[in-house]
Amino acid sequence: MAGQIIVIGASLGGTSVLQYLLSELPENFSKPIAIVQHRAKESTDILVRILASRSKLTIKEAEDKECLCCSTVYVAPADYHLLVDRGFLALSIDPPVCFARPSIDVLFESAAAAYGINVTGIVLTGGNTDGMRGAQRIKECGGTVIIQEPTECVADRLPLSAISTAAFDSILSSRDIASYLINSGAVP
Amino acid sequence: MIDRYQSIEDEEINQLLERIFYKYGFDFREYARASLKRRLGAVLRAEHMATISELGQRLLTDPSLMERFVHGITVSTTSMFRDPSFYRAFRKLVLPMLKTYPFIRFWHAGCATGEEVYSYAILLHEEGLADRCRIYATDLDAVCIEQAKNGIFNMAAMKEFSTNYIQAGGKHSLSNYYMAMDQHAVFSKGLRENIVFARHNLVSDSSFNEFHVIFCRNVLIYFNNQLREKVLSLFHDSLCQFGILALGSKESLRFTSIDPCYEEVVAGEQIYRRII
Numbered sequence: 001m002a003g004q005i006i007v008i009g010a011s012l013g014g015t016s017v018l019q020y021l022l023s024e025l026p027e028n029f030s031k032p033i034a035i036v037q038h039r040a041k042e043s044t045d046i047l048v049r050i051l052a053s054r055s056k057l058t059i060k061e062a063e064d065k066e067c068l069c070c071s072t073v074y075v076a077p078a079d080y081h082l083l084v085d086r087g088f089l090a091l092s093i094d095p096p097v098c099f100a101r102p103s104i105d106v107l108f109e110s111a112a113a114a115y116g117i118n119v120t121g122i123v124l125t126g127g128n129t130d131g132m133r134g135a136q137r138i139k140e141c142g143g144t145v146i147i148q149e150p151t152e153c154v155a156d157r158l159p160l161s162a163i164s165t166a167a168f169d170s171i172l173s174s175r176d177i178a179s180y181l182i183n184s185g186a187v188p
Numbered sequence: 189m190i191d192r193y194q195s196i197e198d199e200e201i202n203q204l205l206e207r208i209f210y211k212y213g214f215d216f217r218e219y220a221r222a223s224l225k226r227r228l229g230a231v232l233r234a235e236h237m238a239t240i241s242e243l244g245q246r247l248l249t250d251p252s253l254m255e256r257f258v259h260g261i262t263v264s265t266t267s268m269f270r271d272p273s274f275y276r277a278f279r280k281l282v283l284p285m286l287k288t289y290p291f292i293r294f295w296h297a298g299c300a301t302g303e304e305v306y307s308y309a310i311l312l313h314e315e316g317l318a319d320r321c322r323i324y325a326t327d328l329d330a331v332c333i334e335q336a337k338n339g340i341f342n343m344a345a346m347k348e349f350s351t352n353y354i355q356a357g358g359k360h361s362l363s364n365y366y367m368a369m370d371q372h373a374v375f376s377k378g379l380r381e382n383i384v385f386a387r388h389n390l391v392s393d394s395s396f397n398e399f400h401v402i403f404c405r406n407v408l409i410y411f412n413n414q415l416r417e418k419v420l421s422l423f424h425d426s427l428c429q430f431g432i433l434a435l436g437s438k439e440s441l442r443f444t445s446i447d448p449c450y451e452e453v454v455a456g457e458q459i460y461r462r463i464i
Binding site for chain 1: 197220221222223225226227263264265266270406408409410413416436438439
């Protein structure tokens with residue numbers, strides 16, 4: 001088993017939360033992070049640049065067959081699904097899931113299959129239910145699921161749907177998610 | 189607990205793929221696992237089966253299920269003029285060179301339902317090259333090849349395709365090339381006069397011609413490293429000197445064994461030229 005991984009899914013309103021979370025993490029953060037943020041097909045590398053502007057971590061667009069490194073954040077490219085395999089990443093153009101490509105469910109379910117108990121899934125703000133099934137799958141495989149407090153979300157449909165399945169560990173504000181990540185990813 | 193469960197699942201998948209290979213000759217053993225698992229799950233749901241071993245049993249006795257399996261394991265979703273900047277670069281920088289040839293052979297490997305084949309056909313038509321070209325469009329999946337042959341796409345997609353077409357440097361209006369019938373856009377027969385659609389298996393079949401251009405976009409992402417190497421060397425053996433190899437926008441030759449034999453024609457668009 002290759003270490004641990006953090007997967008984050010966000011839709012409407014996600015960019016600023018992601019920017020905040022990544023700006024809080026120290027540069028020696030010990031785990032790789034894979035992110036799906038819903039966005040338009042045509043969008044360029046602007047999301048990566050926004051996220052990188054305030055973070056000490058290496059933030060990049062995920063590449064197919066790329067090996068996972070710690071202290072690195074991999075962002076799903078527009079119009080591709082991002083999947084996690086053991087120790088590396090994969091892209092696909094399988095049909096959209098809940099109208100979304102990249103889809104949060106695809107990332108979360110693949111991470112659950114490859115990393116089992118060693119996955120932490122974080123569900124942030126979002127206006128549709130893509131991410132709900134993936135979060136459930138992470139719990140079924142023994143991983144950890146954390147949901148952003150719906151009242152502070154720009155769109156609460158995704159966090160509420162994830163809460164409705166009862167498959168989660170905690171509901172936290174973005175500040176507390178940042179502290180949680182810092183504690184969990186501190187170099188021992 | 190989860191590790192044990194995972195290794196059982198992996199072992200079941202290995203057995204399934206071995207069985208399929210020996211019974212039917214289709215070799216999925218070197219497909220990228222993460223996507224393959226996801227697609228296997230979708231096949232199980234569609235066939236109302238609970239386990240991979242059940243699927244394995246049924247496949248041994250039911251060839252029609254095998255066809256559905258191939259379709260389920262290989263189908264992807266693309267669009268016409270996907271990545272418009274790629275088509276713009278191809279038109280501007282590759283076609284002028286191709287125009288110097290008396291006859292041009294294209295191979296579109298893994299054409300799926302044909303959206304991109306028709307995109308190239310339109311491009312060649314607009315550049316006055318269509319009569320001098322032959323496009324061999326191949327896919328592993330018989331269902332997809334039939335669909336591609338028909339050139340009928342969902343009308344609902346035409347708005348997006350038209351936008352892509354314009355961004356790709358299209359000279360007219362996409363609607364010049366199809367007729368609207370009910371919910372469908374039926375593409376003009378003239379476009380496929382120079383296209384040969386055929387079934388071909390990249391994993392097990394060999395080269396069938398020498399080509400000036402090979403398109404293989406968003407197929408290699410479904411293969412593991414070893415299989416990607418194998419398929420790239422098949423392309424290399426099928427490409428004439430100074431031939432063009434075009435990959436998907438998130439695929440590249442970097443770190444592959446044929447990389448030293450190629451130069452990038454357009455940075456960032458994954459259009460390569462064979463130089464050795």
